[in-house]
Amino acid sequence: MPHRDLITLTRMQTGQSGQVAEIRGGFGMVDRLNALGIIPGKRITKISSMFARGPVAIEVDRGQVAIGYGMANKIIIQLDQTR
DSSP states (O other): OOOOOOEGGGSSSSSEEEEEEEEEOOHHHHHHHHHTTOOOTTTTEEEEEHHHTEEEEETTTEEEEOOOOHHHHHHEEEOOOOO
């Protein structure tokens, strides 16, 4: 069954969780996100985001990280199933 719940981190709602499916960026951005613990397969939760393309706060490995809108827009998330 294909995964239909793939969205960018910026489109997630506050409180939603999911796994990082893909990072669509260059080597520098991927390395920076890896250093923050954001890698494919990692489970994250969106904590908050600012209005008008501001930073996005997420929880990774029980720690909170804020990343810029442009970077967050290149992180593809597989949303957790809601039943």
